[in-house]
Amino acid sequence: xxxxxxxxxxxxNPFGARLAHRLAADAxxxxxxxxxxxxxxxxxxxxxxxxxxxxxxAELPALVRAAAVDTVVHNDIVQFPEPGRPRASLHDINxxxxxxxxxxxxxxxxxRAIVVRGSAAIYGSEPAAPAFFTEDDADRFPLRTRxxxxxxxxxxxxxxxxxxxxAVACTxxxxxxxxxxxxxxxxxxxxxxxxxxxxxxxDPRVQVLDADDAVGALRRAVLHPVRGPVNVAADGVVSxxxxxxxxxxxxxxxxxxxxxxxxxxxxxxxxxxxxxDEIARYLRFGRGVDTTRMRSELxxxxxxxxxxxxxxxxxxxxx
Amino acid sequence: MTEDDWGFDPAFARTLAPLLDALYTRWWRIRADxxxxxxxxxxxxxxxxxxxxxxxxxxxxxxxxxxxxVRRDDPPRFMAPDGAFELPWAxxxxxxxxxxxxxxxxAARLLAEGHVVMTFPEGGRGTGPGYARxxxxxxxxxxxxxxxxxxxxxxxxxxxxxxxxxxxxxxxxARVARLPRPPVPLPVLPAPARWRIAFGEPLHVAHHGPxxxxxxxxxxxxxxxxxxxxxxxxxxxxxxxKGAL
Numbered sequence: 390x391x392x393x394x395x396x397x398x399x400x401x402n403p404f405g406a407r408l409a410h411r412l413a414a415d416a417x418x419x420x421x422x423x424x425x426x427x428x429x430x431x432x433x434x435x436x437x438x439x440x441x442x443x444x445x446x447a448e449l450p451a452l453v454r455a456a457a458v459d460t461v462v463h464n465d466i467v468q469f470p471e472p473g474r475p476r477a478s479l480h481d482i483n484x485x486x487x488x489x490x491x492x493x494x495x496x497x498x499x500x501r502a503i504v505v506r507g508s509a510a511i512y513g514s515e516p517a518a519p520a521f522f523t524e525d526d527a528d529r530f531p532l533r534t535r536x537x538x539x540x541x542x543x544x545x546x547x548x549x550x551x552x553x554x555x556a557v558a559c560t561x562x563x564x565x566x567x568x569x570x571x572x573x574x575x576x577x578x579x580x581x582x583x584x585x586x587x588x589x590x591x592d593p594r595v596q597v598l599d600a601d602d603a604v605g606a607l608r609r610a611v612l613h614p615v616r617g618p619v620n621v622a623a624d625g626v627v628s629x630x631x632x633x634x635x636x637x638x639x640x641x642x643x644x645x646x647x648x649x650x651x652x653x654x655x656x657x658x659x660x661x662x663x664x665x666d667e668i669a670r671y672l673r674f675g676r677g678v679d680t681t682r683m684r685s686e687l688x689x690x691x692x693x694x695x696x697x698x699x700x701x702x703x704x705x706x707x708x
Numbered sequence: 709m710t711e712d713d714w715g716f717d718p719a720f721a722r723t724l725a726p727l728l729d730a731l732y733t734r735w736w737r738i739r740a741d742x743x744x745x746x747x748x749x750x751x752x753x754x755x756x757x758x759x760x761x762x763x764x765x766x767x768x769x770x771x772x773x774x775x776x777x778v779r780r781d782d783p784p785r786f787m788a789p790d791g792a793f794e795l796p797w798a799x800x801x802x803x804x805x806x807x808x809x810x811x812x813x814x815a816a817r818l819l820a821e822g823h824v825v826m827t828f829p830e831g832g833r834g835t836g837p838g839y840a841r842x843x844x845x846x847x848x849x850x851x852x853x854x855x856x857x858x859x860x861x862x863x864x865x866x867x868x869x870x871x872x873x874x875x876x877x878x879x880x881x882a883r884v885a886r887l888p889r890p891p892v893p894l895p896v897l898p899a900p901a902r903w904r905i906a907f908g909e910p911l912h913v914a915h916h917g918p919x920x921x922x923x924x925x926x927x928x929x930x931x932x933x934x935x936x937x938x939x940x941x942x943x944x945x946x947x948x949x950k951g952a953l
Contacts, residue, residue, distance in 0.1 A: 516793035519813040520714055526813070590796020594715045594803070626713045628803075645796065674793070677713065679817075 392419030394499070395611055396458040398444065398490060399465025400437070401427040401473075403572050404506060407604045408462065408611075409437050417612060422456050424449070425465070427473040444489040453493055459501040460611055463490055466506055466543070468536050470662050471573060483539040484546075491550045500557050502614035505547055506607060507561040509620060510667050511540045514674040520594070520626075521679040524563070524618045534666040544618065551616070558614035560687075562606055565622035565678060566671070568702035569600025578661065579668070580702050585633055586652045586672070589642040593675025596626040599698035602691035609689045619682045625695040626677035635696050636703035645673065714785065714818070717804035721783060724805070728771045735900050736760075736871070740772035741945075742907035746779065751819040751862035752910065754784060754826040755853055757845050757938055760871035760898045762789050763802065766826055769867060770806070772905050773824075785818050786826040812852075819860040826867075829853050843870070843946060845939050851931040854913070858921040858930075861914035866934055868941030870904040870949060904945035908937050 395412055399405045400423030412418045413436040421437040423429060429439050438456070442449045444465070466483055470476045487505075494500055512522040513530050522529075532541045544561050551559035566576040576597055579585050598606075598621060606621045633640050643651055653663050683689055693701065711717040732738050746752060758765055766786040773779055788807035793799045808814045810827075818825045829849040857864045911934065913920075920926050 516799065517790060517809045517811055519811040519817075520808050521813070521817060523813065588796075590800065592800040592803075594713075626715070628711060628715055628717075631711065 393417055393460055393611070394420045394422070394456060394458045395460045395462060396422045396424065396453060396456065397462045397464055398424045398486075399467075400433075400439065401425040401429050402464065402467075402471065403600070404604060404607065405462075405464045406430055406433055407600075408464065408607050409433055411604060411608050412611065413437050415608075415612070420456070420458075422453075422458060444486045444493075450493045450496065454497060457499045458497070459499050460614070461490065461494055461500065461503045462607060462611060463487060463503065463505045464607070466508070466540070468508065468510070468574070469665050476662070480535070480539055483536075484542045487543045487546050491546055494550065494557075495554075500554075502611070503547065503550070503557060503559045504607060504610040504614070505543070505559075505561040507544060507563045507618070508536070508540050509563040509565045509622065509676065509678050510534075510537055510671075511544065511563060512676060512678070513537055514593070514667065514670040514676050516674050518674070518676065521677045522620070523679045524620060524682055527618070533670070536665055536667055558616050560610055560615050561618045562610055562621045563618055563678070564603055564606070565596050565598045565620075565676070567600050567603045568597045568698050569603075570702070572600040572603075576668075577702060578664075579672075580636065580638060580699070584639045584641040586648065586655075587629060587633075587640045587642050588648055588673045589644045591645070591673045592628045592630045593671070593673060594626045594677050595629050595632055595671070595675045596622050596677050596695050597698050598623050599691060599693035599701065602693060602698070605692070606683070606687065606689050609687055613688065615686050617682075619687050620678040620680050621683050621687075621689070621691075622678050622680050623691045623693055623695040623698050624680075627695055629672065629675065632696065632699050636699040638703055648673075711804065714806075714808060715803040716783075716785065716806045718783070720801075720804040721806070725771075725774070728767055729775070731764075731897075732768060732771045732775065735897070736768070736903040738768060738772065738903040738905060740776065740905040740907070743773060743776040743778050745907040745910055746773060746824060746865055747863065747910065748779070749822075751822050751860060752824045752865050753815075753819065753853060753857050753860075753862050754824060754865045754867050754907075755848070755934055755938070756826060756828055756867035757869055757942065758828050758830050759869035760903065762792075762828070763805075763807075764898060765828060765869055765871075766807070767805070768903065769826055769869070769905060779824055782823060784824040784826045787815060787828070789828075789831070815856050816860060819856065819862045825862075827853050843942055845935055845942065848931050848935050851927045854927045854930045854934070855921040857911075857913050858916055858927070859918045861918070863910035863912045863914070864930075864934055865910045866908035866937045866941065868904075868906045868908065868938050868945055870942055870945040871898060871901060902949055904949050906941045906945050908941050911937070
């Protein structure tokens with residue numbers, strides 16, 4: 390496919406911005422169109438076409454059709470409040486936004502591929518879980534938290550779209566928690582705290598993904614479309630205690646019943662938003678995913694292992 | 709070597725070794741027969757009955773193999789009972805000793821990686837029967853372990869355990885306190901009766917092929933076969949043990 394034309398939603402967030410930069414620099418990509426209601430970094434805005442629009446706006450379908458994009462990267466998926474993304478709007482952005490985007494895609498004759506930045510949080514964190522979730526395990530446990538239900542719904546919508554449009558390669562990349570310098574993810578915020586609150590008596594197996602590898606996997610999925618969900622995670626699943634020792638972060642074990650209230654109070658005092666429930670469960674029960682599909686079908690190899698990624702994130706946040 | 713991707717931590721297992729050895733030699737005075745039946749390389753599925761209650765059964769079978777230098781570099785992994793990973797500390801200890809949640813997929817993956825996997829298909833029932841039935845095996849689940857062996861091609865090594873009153877301490881405590889029996893065995897030490905561990909000849913099922921796992925008749929037949937082998941070994945061990953104390 391010569392001269393790819395790529396649409397990226399949520400292009401103002403760090404994933405979208407970095408992906409847009411890298412795709413704009415790629416010889417195989419003719420045009421990058423970014424959609425976001427928030428201001429886009431001026432340097433990036435010069436290199437790509439920015440549509441300052443909400444996915445719900447009436448003129449967007451015509452604009453997208455005019456751009457004749459062949460690939461849509463749905464990156465506007467939020468796990469917790471960000472500037473310009475208040476808590477009450479998260480469900481609307483994740484689910485209604487996806488619905489609107491897919492409605493636009495319905496009438497887009499030039500479309501060949503959809504790449505969704507999903508999350509491995511869809512599997513949840515469960516004590517009786519498989520040690521390595523495969524892509525088929527998404528419906529094994531009930532969707533317990535708000536974000537889990539959002540991405541469950543979102544994947545259902547994408548799956549239904551894929552069935553209606555067999556010519557379009559639809560994939561959902563299920564990323565393990567992303568860590569990295571300027572990436573605002575739950576695990577990062579915890580790494581940045583003076584002490585990392587852990588759950589007393591629990592030492593779960595955790596697995597993360599370096600921010601660069603997250604962007605790299607998205608880019609790979611744009612340039613070489615695959616079908617269906619694909620787990621994306623760094624090599625290595627390590628116990629939380631070992632991960633924190635390696636990242637030289639002090640842990641503060643808190644008994645499970647007190648964890649929620651204490652951490653909530655501390656975060657409010659520090660002016661930080663409350664942690665979503667799936668993070669609390671992740672720190673108690675952890676999660677590992679099987680990355681066979683990432684290697685064999687997406688043919689992507691992350692550059693950094695779980696331990697390296699955590700060390701890099703910790704280095705970038707000296708405290 | 710530090711922990712692997714499963715969270716198994718050989719250093720932790722080594723730290724606990726003296727304690728487990730003391731239980732093995734002094735408390736339960738265990739004798740293990742037929743350890744050589746466990747293949748020296750490649751995957752194998754050890755199928756054992758529950759006799760002393762978890763986690764002691766799994767720990768003592770693993771200790772028996774270690775003391776006989778079988779698979780020293782790759783100790784057996786075991787399917788932990790449901791609920792073990794919900795408990796504080798216990799969950800961490802079980803994981804570091806090589807336990808994995810008994811979720812489908814875990815055992816298959818371990819076998820595919822060439823590990824020895826221990827499973828106790830009687831499940832929670834194993835420690836529950838009345839005193840008179842304490843050496844009678846319960847139903848071995850619904851044959852999931854046979855399907856697993858067929859799919860992976862790993863041999864099934866029956867492992868018969870004879871211990872003192874299965875779960876007796878739990879039951880006495882429960883009766884005295886008039887409480888229901890705890891769903892997870894309490895980590896109390898079972899009585900210092902003599903134990904016997906007897907490994908039987910491996911049952912090779914690979915020649916049936918992985919598709920045979922769908923064949924219910926064959927699966928049930930193999931389950932009965934394994935149960936019969938285990939029961940026979942249990943009775944043999946009882947005779948050889950010459951008294952519980």
